[in-house]
Amino acid sequence: MARTTPDGAPSRSRLPARTTDRAPLSRPVVVEAAIAYIDAQGLPGLTMRSLGQSLGVEAMSLYRYVNGREDLLEAVVDHLVGRLRLDPADELAPADGWQGYLQWLAHGVRALAHDHPNAFPLVATRHPAAPWLRPPLRSLDVVEDFLGALTSRGFSDEAAVAAYRAFSSFLLGHLLLEAASRGASTAPVEEPLDEGDADVPQDDTDLRDYPQTERLRELLSQNHDDEEFEVALESLLDRLDLLVSQ
Amino acid sequence: MARTTPDGAPSRSRLPARTTDRAPLSRPVVVEAAIAYIDAQGLPGLTMRSLGQSLGVEAMSLYRYVNGREDLLEAVVDHLVGRLRLDPADELAPADGWQGYLQWLAHGVRALAHDHPNAFPLVATRHPAAPWLRPPLRSLDVVEDFLGALTSRGFSDEAAVAAYRAFSSFLLGHLLLEAASRGASTAPVEEPLDEGDADVPQDDTDLRDYPQTERLRELLSQNHDDEEFEVALESLLDRLDLLVSQ
DNA sequence: ACCTGAACACCGTTCAAGT
């Protein structure tokens, strides 16, 4: 009764493969479909039912591969963070030292945030599995790489742990803000539902009572994320350098 | 029919004031009740129905004072951030200069995160009203204070805006992590629902394959949030000092 | 083995109706 109407959206045309021939379901397929859905429609739109629909299947089928919605979101985070592993084949930093590793890692996490701005808040805000894991470097594999890379390159145990904490804070602060501004443009727009009594377009906020903000609005709107990230990263590396040399 | 049983919880004993005499509803009362509820029960538990119950009222009554759930959450954020206003009566920084203001503001936001760890993620992750507002300093009033305080103390326009951005990233990174670790302990525990096939207590994660992490687990579990925050704040102020003096 | 229908206990939200 509730499902008489097909929800308005022409879901059939969105995904060519449907009831007839579709990829066999599996946990990775489900997780990757969830990521694709979040990228395209935003996190709030992801529903067991909508995800099932995007796979040409009823929602209940997903419970074969995923232990409920929370488990699905956890798997999404793990899948995304997984690409931050050190590849042993990569001769990443023979001479670059720990600075090279941290540069590589920082830009890797940043690329992740840029590629999946709607999913990054998940990486950044979900409670990690262990209390000593900190977002966004929230997988044991990545932390193991991190600690090994630093301790094998001159960091004491204490310095490596301190670096892990400082590095996490740095990445979280910068990338969550970047992802938020990018995610806003990607998110599906709300219905305008015209305001009945408004009389003017009012395309920007009214800044009558905020002279400083009004005067600096131009500057505030400019985007310098790239430079700011690089400058702050350099500053952090300089700060960490003090931990090594002492 | 759905409401025959009182949901199990003895809600009557939780809040003494109920159907007989209760505070008259108003928007501030509703918003403060929402904050209290989030503090006590966590964000996921906050529901129009549960909030109504905590006020001794049906959920539908809330729609008189609040424009739906999203509007309620926005009001919660505004209410919390409101306490970061510069009090004109406070003779805060006659001689302390901009460093004194930023110190005051940083510790104010930190106190906010500590007092409301379950609500801080809301402050940190909700899309701000204007694109040039950045969490957690996401109110026009606070930004106006910020820009005025800095430009009147030697910052150029460009430097003041750059400081706003760097300061926001700093606060977000450090305080969201702190709030997450505190919020985890406050959150209402899930039902244990015993695992059928597990054979051992397994009170900590199995770190067999993670030698570095295992070796450093003690260090990783130690909490140095206070010092780390102060050290990073000092470092940021030093960095901003370069913007002023040039 | 894999998927589905039907059902249950929830949500947010609207609106006519009560007092």
Add this chain to the structure above:
DNA sequence: ACCTGAACACCGTTCAAGT
């Protein structure tokens, strides 16, 4: 003016039943 009952369109999740 303020609150509520009933209803609607959604959720996540379970489970017996289908193929």
